[in-house]
Structure formats: structure tokens, C-alpha cells
């Protein structure tokens with residue numbers, strides 16, 4: 001469903017992505033981890049063309065991103081993205097946050113959009129908050145709304161960029177539960193996270209990045225197993241975050 | 245005190261078939277007319293140029309910046325004289341344009357540069373993630389500005405925009421320099437004719453004050469209306 005082929009990206013002379021290649025199949029859950037600054041965010045943002053790249057190619061649902069003149073808004077509307085800082089629109093209430101893109105981008109009718117929005121809101125367990133504004137919700141609630149907002153667009157894949165790292169510890173669980181339930185339903189996902197317990201539980205595959213390169217791309221069982229399949233660099237990283 | 249203030253002066257005939265009070269009110273109307281027309285121009289151009297200055301296209305950004313620097317850095321009175329004296333001598337067809345229009349254009353462009361600066365700063369002060377979140381949902385560039393960035397930026401720049409609107413009323417006083425018969429012109433001429441500078445200037449000052457106060461109140465009302473619940477200062 002998504003093919004990343006030898007993608008490289010530079011900011012001036014500084015290389016942020018170094019010849020990255022991987023394939024994400026339908027229904028697969030792939031966790032991306034690695035030290036800060038290793039290019040994780042940049043990599044997943046190239047998938048919905050929020051970041052461009054200078055070399056290689058990415059193919060999303062049959063569409064090559066290196067082509068000129070592709071309809072980026074249309075492509076992005078089908079790729080759900082959840083950010084570290086939620087990024088709900090603060091001037092719109094929860095219902096409006098959920099319906100705006102459905103109406104303006106997918107050209108759905110208002111009633112249809114609202115129905116879909118409330119269904120997704122219900123799914124993340126927040127139906128009673130539909131008339132509140134983002135600033136009136138807790139971080140965990142906001143992030144669940146952000147997930148619902150992405151789901152409203154009927155995405156073919158969901159991208160998560162550290163969805164729980166801006167949350168207070170007691171709210172991490174409620175957000176991860178939503179993501180786990182999505183995984184169980186067979187949603188295709190790429191998720192940057194440092195929550196290794198969660199990664200072990202939901203992921204089919206783990207990608208480990210360092211200095212812009214994909215160092216490991218292993219089945220989850222192999223990555224977390226005790227059989228020394230992974231590089232010393234990844235082992236060191238794992239031991240560091242598991243200590244914390 | 246009754247000999248110190250002689251308010252009767254306003255009911256005296258100016259010799260041109262109207263009282264000084266009528267002249268004063270008439271002058272006030274010109275001040276407001278100049279200000280409102282200039283404000284409309286300033287707002288439309290200022291917002292457009294401000295937006296342009298936040299786009300990705302280097303060339304367009306350069307043009308927007310150049311606009312802002314030119315109109316911001318030349319004193320207003322000089323700009324008005326340029327529109328009044330220099331431009332008509334270069335473009336003959338502009339020779340018969342009324343000075344009211346020239347003043348409105350000059351004041352509008354001058355203020356547009358300042359508003360563009362505020363709009364740009366307002367948009368740039370928004371978290372980068374807001375733009376990305378909008379793009380990620382499939383909004384076009386236009387939709388991102390229309391539905392997300394501008395409504396947010398507008399709320400942020402409302403206070404500086406208010407002082408800019410108050411400035412435009414005060415700055416409209418330079419129109420007297422090219423013989424638009426607005427408040428300042430009235431004050432100078434009527435003061436001289438009647439030798440009652442105290443009353444004339446008090447009345448004039450008062451009308452400027454009332455005008456700007458009204459703008460300020462209007463803007464505070466607007467600010468309360470658009471406050472976002474759950475944010476600093478908004479309802480809980």
C-alpha cells in the first residue's frame with residue numbers, strides 16, 4: 001500500500017533522511033523508533049507530502065509522490081495524521097473540528113458529515129463533549145478527538161507522530177487504547193512512539209532509525225525477542241528507554 | 245468663567261451661510277469620511293499584502309516586503325505631497341483627481357503597510373502545527389488560510405489593529421495640508437477667524453476623542469464576541 005524507495009532528504013548540506021526504504025502493507029502496524037533528531041517525524045511526514053524529499057520515491061496507494069502536478073490535497077485527505085501536540089483548531093468547537101474537512105474537502109453534506117463525526121466521537125468515548133472547545137478538554141481528550149477527526153475522512157492509513165509524548169502519564173493509556181482498538185480492526189498504521197510496551201503489543205514490525213537512516217526493519221517478535229538479531233545501536237537505545 | 249469660555253461663538257454665522265457649529269460638524273464628517281475610506285483600502289490591501297508575505301514563493305514575498313518597507317518608511321505627510329504634487333505632474337490624467345481621493349489613497353496605502361506587518365506577524369505567531377494539521381486534512385492553501393490561519397491570526401491582531409484604526413483617524417488630520425476641509429483645517433481657519441482658539445480647539449479635540457473612543461469601544465465589543473472558550477481570557 002505504501003512503498004518508500006531509497007528516499008533521501010537534505011536541509012542544505014545536512015542530510016535528514018538517508019536512503020530510506022520500506023514497504024507498508026495493508027493492515028500492517030509499523031512502529032518507528034529511534035533517538036531524537038533521527039528523522040522519524042520527517043520520514044512519516046514525507047508519506048503525506050508535508051515534507052518533500054530530493055531523492056527516491058514514495059508510492060501511496062499507487063500514486064507516486066515524486067510526480068509533478070499530483071493533487072496533494074486529495075491524497076492528504078485520505079492519509080490520516082495525528083500530531084504530538086493534537087493540533088485541534090482552537091477556534092472551532094469539537095463538532096466543527098470533526099466536520100470542517102469533511103464538508104470543505106470531501107464535499108459531504110452537513111448532516112452526513114455531522115453524523116459521521118459524532119459516530120467517530122462516540123468511538124473515542126467523547127460524545128458528551130461535542131459542543132465544547134478544544135481548550136476545555138484535557139490533553140488526552142484532545143488527542144482522542146484528533147484521532148476521531150482523522151478517522152472521519154475514511155483514511156486508508158493512519159500516521160501517528162508521538163501521539164502520547166505531550167501527555168501527562170495518566171492520560172497516555174486512554175489514547176493508546178484507542179490506537180490499539182484501531183489496530184485490532186485492521187487499520188494500516190505508521191506510529192512514531194517511545195512507548196515500547198505498546199509497540200510490542202500492537203506492532204507487526206518495528207523500524208529503528210538513527211541519523212536519518214533505517215537501521216532495523218524487523219518483525220516485532222524479532223525486534224523485541226532475546227535472540228540478538230538487532231544491532232548494538234538499537235540494543236543500546238532499547239535499554240535506555242526501558243530503564244526510564 | 246463665563247467670559248473665559250464663549251460657546252456662543254458656535255452659533256455665529258461664518259459669513260458663508262452656515263454657523264460655526266455647522267461647519268464643525270461638516271468638518272467632522274469629512275474627517276470620518278477620509279478615515280473610513282482610507283481604512284477600507286488599508287484593510288483590504290494590508291490583509292492581502294500581509295498574507296502574501298507569509299507564502300512560500302520567494303518573489304511574491306519580496307514584492308510584499310518591498311510594499312511594506314516603502315509605505316512604512318516614508319513620512320505620511322511626504323507621501324501625501326508626493327500624491328498631490330509629484331504624481332499628477334508625471335501622469336497628466338491624474339491632474340484633476342480631487343485631493344480628497346489623493347488623501348484617502350495616501351493614508352490607505354500608508355496604513356496598509358502597517359497592517360500588513362501585523363497580519364504577517366499574527367500568522368507567523370501561530371503554531372506551525374496548525375498549518376500542517378490543516379494541510380494533512382486535505383485543505384488547499386487557500387482553505388488553510390480561510391478557515392484556520394486567518395480566523396486565529398485575526399483574533400491575535402485585533403488589539404494592534406484597533407490602535408491602527410484609531411491612528412487612521414488621527415492621521416487623517418494631515419489632509420488639511422492639501423485643503424480637505426476636515427477637522428484640523430476647521431480648527432486652524434475658524435480659530436483664526438474668530439480668535440476663539442480655546443473653544444474651537446476644545447471642540448475639535450473633543451470630536452477626535454469621541455471618534456477614536458468609539459472605535460476603541462467597538463473593538464472591545466468585537467474582542468469579547470470572538471473570544472474562544474477555554475483559552476486565556478475566554479469563558480471556561
Ligand SMILES: Nc1ncnc2c1ncn2[C@@H]1O[C@H](COP(=O)(O)OP(=O)(O)OP(=O)(O)O)[C@@H](O)[C@H]1O
Pocket residue numbers: 011014016034035036037038039040041042043
Ligand atoms: N526545517 C528544518 N531545517 C533544518 N533542519 C531541520 C528542520 N527540521 C528538522 N530538522 C532537523 O532534521 C533532523 C530530523 O528531525 P525530525 O524532527 O525528523 O527528528 P525526530 O526523529 O522526529 O526527532 P524527535 O524525536 O525529537 O521528534 C533533526 O536533526 C532536526 O534538527
Ligand SMILES: [Mg+2]
Pocket residue numbers: 040041042161162
Ligand atoms: Mg519528531
